Amino acid sequence: MADKIFVGRRKNATARVYLRNGSGKVTINDREFENYFPLKTNRDDVVLPLKLSETFGKFDIFANVNGGGISGQSEAIRLGISRALVEMNPDFRPVLKAEGLMRRDPRMVERKKYGQAKARKRFQFSKR
Numbered sequence: 001m002a003d004k005i006f007v008g009r010r011k012n013a014t015a016r017v018y019l020r021n022g023s024g025k026v027t028i029n030d031r032e033f034e035n036y037f038p039l040k041t042n043r044d045d046v047v048l049p050l051k052l053s054e055t056f057g058k059f060d061i062f063a064n065v066n067g068g069g070i071s072g073q074s075e076a077i078r079l080g081i082s083r084a085l086v087e088m089n090p091d092f093r094p095v096l097k098a099e100g101l102m103r104r105d106p107r108m109v110e111r112k113k114y115g116q117a118k119a120r121k122r123f124q125f126s127k128r
Helices: 040-052 070-088 090-098
Strands: 006-010 013-021 026-028 059-066
Touching: 006 070, 013 070, 040 070, 040 090, 059 070, 070 090
Parallel strands: 026 059
Antiparallel strands: 006 013, 013 059
């Protein structure tokens, strides 16, 4: 199973996830899980598929992630882990799908338009 790579994406973040049988160690970009994601919400995001499938502590997870910000990266890893778990055991699919973990979130940042301050914000209007 170590040779299979599972990809997760969210916003501009891309994660490559490897799952191995182990003691539950999570390594992201060769750094410890707690050091890479200082916020508890992001750490909870990453381990959510493991907790729902009741496999927390049974797999070692190695993830390489780049692009985007912290929340996008954590959700990209979450999708990669979900896909890996379903590949290992298809019985996990209904549980993970019910929580929305098998779907790639398509929302992206809207581009800035010319003649405007941001994507939708306009410059201040002056009547005279």
